[in-house]
Amino acid sequence: AEPLRVAAASDLRSVWLALSTEFKRHTEIEVSPSFAASGKLSQQIEQGAPFDVFLSADQDFVERLQAQGLTQGTPVQYTRGQLGLWVREDSRIEHLHQLGERLQGKLVMANPRHAPYGMRAEEVLRGSGQWEQCQSHLVLGENVAQAAQLVISGEAEAALLATSYKDEVAGGRWLTIDPGLHRPLWQVGVMLHTERRDAAQQWLDFLLSEPAQVIFRQRGFLPLDSAPSRPDQVAGQP
Amino acid sequence: MQNPPDNDALLRARLQASLGAFQLDLNLQLPARGISVLFGASGAGKSLALRALAGLEPRVSGDVQFADEVWQRGRHWVPAHRRRIAWLCQRAQLFDHLDVSGNLRFAAGRHAASDSGEVDIGRYAEVCGISHLLSRRVGRLSGGEAQRVALCRALLSRPRYLLLDEPLSALDSAARLALCQLLRRLASDEALPMLLVTHSLDEVERVADQVIVLTAGRNQPRLSLAEAMAAPDIGLQAPGELAAVFDLEASAQQDEPDLLRLQIGQDAIHIPWRGPRPDRAVRLRIAARDVTLWPQLPPLSSAQNCLPLQVERIVDGTNPAMRLVIGRCRDGRRLFARITRAAERQLQLTAGQSVFAQFKAVALL
Amino acid sequence: MQNPPDNDALLRARLQASLGAFQLDLNLQLPARGISVLFGASGAGKSLALRALAGLEPRVSGDVQFADEVWQRGRHWVPAHRRRIAWLCQRAQLFDHLDVSGNLRFAAGRHAASDSGEVDIGRYAEVCGISHLLSRRVGRLSGGEAQRVALCRALLSRPRYLLLDEPLSALDSAARLALCQLLRRLASDEALPMLLVTHSLDEVERVADQVIVLTAGRNQPRLSLAEAMAAPDIGLQAPGELAAVFDLEASAQQDEPDLLRLQIGQDAIHIPWRGPRPDRAVRLRIAARDVTLWPQLPPLSSAQNCLPLQVERIVDGTNPAMRLVIGRCRDGRRLFARITRAAERQLQLTAGQSVFAQFKAVALL
Amino acid sequence: MIGLSPAEWSALKLTLWLALSTTGLLLLLCIPLAGWLALGRSRVRAMVEVLVALPLVLPPTVLGFYLLLLLGPRGPVGQAAAALGLGPLVFSFKGLLIGSMLYSLPFAVQPLLDGFRSMRRELLDTAASLGAGPIERFFRVVLPLSRPAVLSAALLSFAHTLGEFGVVLMIGGNIAGETRVMSIAIYDAVEAFDFAEAHRLSAWLLGLAMVCLLAIQTLRRRQQARDGGTDQ
Amino acid sequence: MIGLSPAEWSALKLTLWLALSTTGLLLLLCIPLAGWLALGRSRVRAMVEVLVALPLVLPPTVLGFYLLLLLGPRGPVGQAAAALGLGPLVFSFKGLLIGSMLYSLPFAVQPLLDGFRSMRRELLDTAASLGAGPIERFFRVVLPLSRPAVLSAALLSFAHTLGEFGVVLMIGGNIAGETRVMSIAIYDAVEAFDFAEAHRLSAWLLGLAMVCLLAIQTLRRRQQARDGGTDQ
Numbered sequence A: 001a002e003p004l005r006v007a008a009a010s011d012l013r014s015v016w017l018a019l020s021t022e023f024k025r026h027t028e029i030e031v032s033p034s035f036a037a038s039g040k041l042s043q044q045i046e047q048g049a050p051f052d053v054f055l056s057a058d059q060d061f062v063e064r065l066q067a068q069g070l071t072q073g074t075p076v077q078y079t080r081g082q083l084g085l086w087v088r089e090d091s092r093i094e095h096l097h098q099l100g101e102r103l104q105g106k107l108v109m110a111n112p113r114h115a116p117y118g119m120r121a122e123e124v125l126r127g128s129g130q131w132e133q134c135q136s137h138l139v140l141g142e143n144v145a146q147a148a149q150l151v152i153s154g155e156a157e158a159a160l161l162a163t164s165y166k167d168e169v170a171g172g173r174w175l176t177i178d179p180g181l182h183r184p185l186w187q188v189g190v191m192l193h194t195e196r197r198d199a200a201q202q203w204l205d206f207l208l209s210e211p212a213q214v215i216f217r218q219r220g221f222l223p224l225d226s227a228p229s230r231p232d233q234v235a236g237q238p
Numbered sequence B, C: 001m002q003n004p005p006d007n008d009a010l011l012r013a014r015l016q017a018s019l020g021a022f023q024l025d026l027n028l029q030l031p032a033r034g035i036s037v038l039f040g041a042s043g044a045g046k047s048l049a050l051r052a053l054a055g056l057e058p059r060v061s062g063d064v065q066f067a068d069e070v071w072q073r074g075r076h077w078v079p080a081h082r083r084r085i086a087w088l089c090q091r092a093q094l095f096d097h098l099d100v101s102g103n104l105r106f107a108a109g110r111h112a113a114s115d116s117g118e119v120d121i122g123r124y125a126e127v128c129g130i131s132h133l134l135s136r137r138v139g140r141l142s143g144g145e146a147q148r149v150a151l152c153r154a155l156l157s158r159p160r161y162l163l164l165d166e167p168l169s170a171l172d173s174a175a176r177l178a179l180c181q182l183l184r185r186l187a188s189d190e191a192l193p194m195l196l197v198t199h200s201l202d203e204v205e206r207v208a209d210q211v212i213v214l215t216a217g218r219n220q221p222r223l224s225l226a227e228a229m230a231a232p233d234i235g236l237q238a239p240g241e242l243a244a245v246f247d248l249e250a251s252a253q254q255d256e257p258d259l260l261r262l263q264i265g266q267d268a269i270h271i272p273w274r275g276p277r278p279d280r281a282v283r284l285r286i287a288a289r290d291v292t293l294w295p296q297l298p299p300l301s302s303a304q305n306c307l308p309l310q311v312e313r314i315v316d317g318t319n320p321a322m323r324l325v326i327g328r329c330r331d332g333r334r335l336f337a338r339i340t341r342a343a344e345r346q347l348q349l350t351a352g353q354s355v356f357a358q359f360k361a362v363a364l365l
Numbered sequence D, E: 001m002i003g004l005s006p007a008e009w010s011a012l013k014l015t016l017w018l019a020l021s022t023t024g025l026l027l028l029l030c031i032p033l034a035g036w037l038a039l040g041r042s043r044v045r046a047m048v049e050v051l052v053a054l055p056l057v058l059p060p061t062v063l064g065f066y067l068l069l070l071l072g073p074r075g076p077v078g079q080a081a082a083a084l085g086l087g088p089l090v091f092s093f094k095g096l097l098i099g100s101m102l103y104s105l106p107f108a109v110q111p112l113l114d115g116f117r118s119m120r121r122e123l124l125d126t127a128a129s130l131g132a133g134p135i136e137r138f139f140r141v142v143l144p145l146s147r148p149a150v151l152s153a154a155l156l157s158f159a160h161t162l163g164e165f166g167v168v169l170m171i172g173g174n175i176a177g178e179t180r181v182m183s184i185a186i187y188d189a190v191e192a193f194d195f196a197e198a199h200r201l202s203a204w205l206l207g208l209a210m211v212c213l214l215a216i217q218t219l220r221r222r223q224q225a226r227d228g229g230t231d232q
């Protein structure tokens, strides 16, 4: 059969192989991902892109699609993303709050206009009063994966990335960011208008299953129960 | 410069153009038979006129009519490819991407069943002397070879009229002679009329039936070849090259072996000849510089011909030291003799005097 | 076909090439003075030879030496732009992006201070008859005009040697005559040697000092013009066009007004002439067909010249009806007469016999 | 290291197929179009020439954006196509083909125009006087003599399509087997930090490219040798 | 609706500046290069020609990826540049310029090659026999006669740079005023659902494009009229 077409936020790249292998072992169903920034994916879905399932890094985009009647069933929150600060070995930065003063090179993050990780990074910088100082150092990736990849050139001194990229971005140090500094990055999945409802549902169910949750936790995602279920009232709201 | 309307003209054209300082204003009446030659100095407008007749020159306005077809009048315009003429320009414009036979087939394919096309190609290639070049790529031809291929291709397109712009100037004299003969044969046997541009008086003499002289974009009325050769003032001849040209019938009577007797009124001219008597008129050229005048019938010499001549007038030639005697044969045809002033004094020549013109005659074609 | 080594040769070349079925194998020894003519049928290899001498033909191997400079030998090769020759190819290769004067300046700028360059341009444009075209774009020239511009440009590059490939074939006879005179003047006054390719016997007679005949890629040793004109077997002449060419000194003695006396041994030839006595030798052409033979001194006629002649031999001409008499003047020069078989019988000509050759003479240049 | 996975194979095949069909269709379309622009006599030619050149100066993202709006299910073209039962145009091979053709149009037209315009006028005049009408002149004289231009047009549009990224990203998405061409696959591999895959795919593209280019060069050289005999 | 915000202005200026400097530098580089490829006699020409054509077939993402590796501070080129005190090459205008030039190289070389190669051999021979050496022949004969080819090369590389997206995305980093060119800005706007901005930016680009193209056409036409006198 045709593989299940999944539009997936780019922070899922690092867990994808493990997830899809596990899923296939249980169900014999192939999943074929198309990664991009969540904003871009939702925009493509609005234009009629033929996906069966949408996995967004932020629930706003899902709600937008829901409002236009482009989804089926209820969206599922299956895990929560986490933002981390990566700094190069030679950087003097030891804490998020030193960014504004000590940053000399480039600061890489995802584009806040359409990538949820970018939006949250902006929130963190604004909330800590460092947004203006960091402006001239900003280098934007089209999505969080591209941002991570820009780091490999070695030109960036620091980067605000998903902690799920810990394995890929080798070298340097990772500094934690208090998840309370930004709205939570709820990873939300939703079924789109598709004839393959069964498979899509199985996939969404699978994401909530224990084997999947283990994979998420191992790769730097936060456990499902680690935060309030409604992420509305958070500091740093723009 | 106005021609009287000419009722047996096949191709009539009034052409006007103004290119920078150059003004073209032609009135051409080209007959349905024979070879017309357009003669004129470099830059006189010959090529431009040919292009206009071929339908290739939007800068030239005017009227062009071919038999009953109006080719150009006001905004009406028959495009070149519908005129069914062939135009050969000064440079052999061969198609580089085809070999010689491909170039020929380009023209031959159009108006013939493919079989007869192939036959034609062989035949015309033979007469144009390019049979050995058929599979050659055109980039590998010499200048003269390319020119012969272009001519052959033009002939193969089965045109109703040929417009030839200096087609023979890159050829050696043997090839030139052969192609002159070919053109004459086409003009008479296949009744293909043509207009030929050339700078070579030799070609004019060999092939022309009519001559149109162009001077700075204007033409004089057309003249027969004999008239043109006899007109000292139209610039056809190179300095001192005035000549009489006669088309004469061969007589059945043979006075001597190896000599052909040509009848000129009651007199005869003998030319060296071997082989059967020709069935068409023979063209003779008698240049003024070849004619010697005698006060009485000269004694025996190797110059075989002697005609009684009445001196009509004596004029200055282009060479200041020379005088030109214009005389009439007994049948009224004009003959010229170019003599020195010294000879004029010694012979005490005057108009009306009877003399003998001695010359050698050789057929032109 | 081997030339003996020629010590006054300026340009010596042995050229070999093999293009398809065509084989080139030349041994050229070109003298430091005068005009050499390369003569041969279409496709004989003339253009190829010129290109090779100019340094433009990598397909041709061999040795080329100019005075002391080795231009080509084995892998050694002086590129064209360092040979300081000018090469004029069969088609005027003008630069479209420049106007006429731009084209001339392209060549003139190189070897002269810019002032004298401008002066030269004016002077050469004048002699080439293109002064009125200087500001014209080259796309708007007629065929002959373009050819004259190209020739002028070649002259302006101040070459040490000129290689000319049919430079005059697109010109009308007046322009051709003028340029022939220009070439001769350049060759003698400015001591510019040149090699000229032409198909026109007329041009050969007017300008040549030496003639090299090419047949199917091979050359015969070079001949002086007189030798070449006198050789019936080298194909220089059109059928029946054999002629003697003499360069004769004018004598101070004037027998008649308007006549120039030229000395040929103890005899004299008179030619029509006005103006001062020329200070260099005058070139005369006496075609075999213009000569009439007499058993004894002929009576008075308008043909002013008569030389005693001893018949050397009588041979067949290309025309089967004609015979060619080869005779010697009293100073040993050869003269030819073309007579009919009938005349031969009537005159009962035999070798060794003394006759009189009567002809009109006109200077060629 | 060197072999390609089935998914990678399908990206490679897709890319080649897209580039080939774009090039083929473009040549079919542009040869007459450029012929008309270069040799025709109509007044509207100038206008059309500018229109044809427009995609030159539009970034692929602009093109992609408007194509998305036009071809999408709400766009006029998309709706017309749906009405005709042609299926969706965006996020499908058909859509990519349309996008690539538009995007590469000027890269096919420009060399053709240059080639056709450099035709010597007297050559065409000669052909006309031999009885060849404008169509025949075009196909039997202009076109064969413009082989280098046609080759360049094909090469440039093939290459431009191979290298197409922005348009594909906008209207193709990243759908395996349908719109995931090599440029996207490599981008994807890089983002996934699968540099080994990125290198492998790049190596394949490079190898293919070398083969194509060498083939073209040999072709040209042979052509030249045949025509002129004077190349060295 | 029609005015541009300062940020948008800077994107527009950046784009034009990038396209202009890329085109200018490319012409300076490619005219001699193409001249040598078309008219030289060296054996290595064939090899170099293939190398020069390579970027044709490489998707911008491949190019961008390897440039990122090469130009970064750990890459050989980046280290060399740093040693020369040239400052960082990635995420900077300099880097974009290098990327654009590489990316558009074949689009400048190809039309020039076509143009130079169509030069009649006898014309060059004539120039040589008049004493002009290879360099002078090239600059005084070949180049002026190849004006249409130079124009095409400039047009194609200008356009190709304007439309550059993939390479910029990979090595540019979307820095306002430094590397955020129009194609990126429009992409951003579309992805952010800001269609009004996308339309506005596109309209500006379109307008500019029309002006340029019309100017070029007028230029060409005038040229032709002056040269031939027989255009209609």
Ligand SMILES: Nc1ncnc2c1ncn2[C@@H]1O[C@H](COP(=O)(O)OP(=O)(O)OP(=O)(O)O)[C@@H](O)[C@H]1O
Pocket: B139, B140, B141, B142, B143, B144, B145, B170, C019, C020, C021, C022, C040, C041, C042, C043, C044, C045, C046, C047, C048, C049, C090, D228, D229
């Ligand atoms: N590549 C080639 N392959 C075969 N034959 C060739 C090639 N190139 C030239 N030739 C032949 O070489 C010969 C010499 O050519 P060339 O141009 O030198 O002749 P030419 O004497 O100048 O003749 P023309 O008077 O017609 O200009 C010709 O017979 C031509 O057909």
Ligand SMILES: Nc1ncnc2c1ncn2[C@@H]1O[C@H](COP(=O)(O)OP(=O)(O)OP(=O)(O)O)[C@@H](O)[C@H]1O
Pocket: B019, B020, B021, B022, B040, B041, B042, B043, B044, B045, B046, B047, B048, B049, C139, C140, C141, C142, C143, C144, C145, C170, C172, E229
């Ligand atoms: N665009 C133009 N502007 C000005 N004069 C022009 C233009 N085009 C042609 N001429 C002139 O028109 C005249 C006629 O040219 P044409 O080519 O018909 O001459 P031609 O009689 O064929 O001469 P040739 O014997 O040299 O070939 C020439 O004097 C030429 O200079």
Ligand code: MOO
Pocket: A009, A010, A011, A012, A036, A037, A038, A039, A057, A110, A114, A115, A116, A117, A118, A142, A143, A144, A145
């Ligand atoms: O939607 Mo993302 O994972 O922030 O690029």
Ligand SMILES: [Mg+2]
Pocket: B046, B047, B048, B090, B165, C142, C143, C144
């Ligand atoms: Mg002419």
Ligand SMILES: [Mg+2]
Pocket: B142, B143, B144, C046, C047, C048, C090, C165
């Ligand atoms: Mg030749």
